[in-house]
Amino acid sequence: VTNQPMTLQWLMGTFETASKEKFNQDMRNTSAFMVAERTVAKAGQLGREQNISGIGAGMMSDVKAANELLAQVARDPALESKLKEGARRYRLWADQNIQMLVDAGRITKGQAKAIRDSNQQYVDMHRLSEEFDVANYAQRGGGIGTTSDVVKRFKGSSLEIDNVFSNLLEQTDSIQKEAHRNVVMNNFTDGLRNVRELH
Secondary structure (H helix, E strand, O other): OOOOOOOHHHHOOOOOOOOHHHHHHHHHHHHHHHHHHHHHHHHHHHOOOOOOOOOOOOOOOHHHHHHHHHHHHHOOHHHHHHHHHHHHHHHHHHHHHHHHHHHOOOOOHHHHHHHHHOOOOOOOOOEOOHHHHHHHHHHOOOOOOOOOOOOOOOOOOOOOEOOHHHHHHHHHHHHHHHHHHHHHHHHHHHHHHOOOOOO
């Protein structure tokens, strides 16, 4: 809409840059806001209030904690506007990751629509666990062909949420590699599939 290139500066352009502490605080606030929105949306899909995002830290239901955070933000219109803009940019970036997979022929338009329809309040909520580190390393292996699921399936947990912006950039890295890999493989196999008229 604004014709602004979607760079890292644009992605994090709503954060305060006067100091590292303020920048990190804005990142944490935006992350918490998005996780709260995602928790409420996902709770409706899953039909439960526990083990969704871990935002309740095991002391209260995730939905209750999320709603309390969203209510607190709503009481400060300036803060709410800032966090909503940060979330909007985050989700636009994530949506372009999906589009990259469509453009590369890695997923179909129908698959992309299904992902988008079920992820209106999308945020990449990897947990702080060794399982993710191992899975992420294995997913981005060195093989030419891969069937890895680069758009993660949702898995509820009470574990702590990692930095969602860091998660988004790791996902972007994985998706770009997968998209480029798929384009190369398609170009190669298209040459084998085409019937040559000469000889």
